Amino acid sequence: MNQLSFFDFELSIYRSKQTRSEVQLSKINNIVDWDKVKCLLSKTDRTGRCGGRGPISVAIKAKMLFV
Numbered sequence: 715m716n717q718l719s720f721f722d723f724e725l726s727i728y729r730s731k732q733t734r735s736e737v738q739l740s741k742i743n744n745i746v747d748w749d750k751v752k753c754l755l756s757k758t759d760r761t762g763r764c765g766g767r768g769p770i771s772v773a774i775k776a777k778m779l780f781v
Contacts, residue, residue, distance in 0.1 A: 742780065751776050 718726065732740075752773045761769040 739781070746780065748773055748776070 752771075755776055756772045759772050759775075
């Protein structure tokens, strides 16, 4: 999920400083142990695959809720 698009890559060449959002998200990422959160939440996650698009991972759901 960390793959840059061509536009993002071109922008990253010219931008050397992180945005405030990127700084805040990296701080959150350093504080929270996402593996433990994923382990705890995966016990209660009841989403399954019934055809169509696959379910969103528990880690991504937790990050969306925290942010």
